[in-house]
Amino acid sequence: LVLYPFTDTTAAIVRRLATRRPIMAPDADHLHTLLAQRLVQRFGRMGRNMASALIVAVSAATAVLAVTLYRDTAAMMVLCGLLAVAFAVAYMAIRPRVVAVEAGADIHTERAKTK
Numbered sequence: 001l002v003l004y005p006f007t008d009t010t011a012a013i014v015r016r017l018a019t020r021r022p023i024m025a026p027d028a029d030h031l032h033t034l035l036a037q038r039l040v041q042r043f044g045r046m047g048r049n050m051a052s053a054l055i056v057a058v059s060a061a062t063a064v065l066a067v068t069l070y071r072d073t074a075a076m077m078v079l080c081g082l083l084a085v086a087f088a089v090a091y092m093a094i095r096p097r098v099v100a101v102e103a104g105a106d107i108h109t110e111r112a113k114t115k
Contacts, residue, residue, distance in 0.1 A: 003059075003062055003066075003080060003083055004055065004058070004059050004083075007083070007084055007087045008030055008031055008032070008087070011031075011087070011088075012027070012029070012030060015027070015029060015088070022082065029095070031087065031090060031094070032051060032052075032055050034091070034094045034095050034098050035054065035090075035094055036048045036051035036052075037050040037098045037102075038094050038098050039051050039099055041097075041101050042052070042099070045076050045109075062079070062083060065079055066079065
């Protein structure tokens with residue numbers, strides 16, 4: 001249950017350090033926010049609910065796996081590693097699409113203003 005928040009917080013701190021921002025500065029680059037934005041782009045307002053349901057489902061599945069594997073430290077370490085990789089892959093797949101769509105929306109907004 002704590003793996004997603006831990007991974008997301010660690011990624012946020014690394015992201016902020018890489019951009020020389022204070023580590024406590026807020027941003028909208030968390031995986032759940034990007035996932036919600038992407039799903040809203042594709043499915044409308046229901047996208048936010050879908051993002052929440054997806055994150056809860058993945059967290060629940062990892063909790064069940066953790067309870068099942070609690071005596072096998074090696075398997076738990078593999079599970080943590082796989083989930084960290086899945087987080088990174090999901091983040092790298094979603095963020096460029098959200099940013100590209102938002103940039104396109106900004107261009108269309110600016111064009112509409114100049115007409």
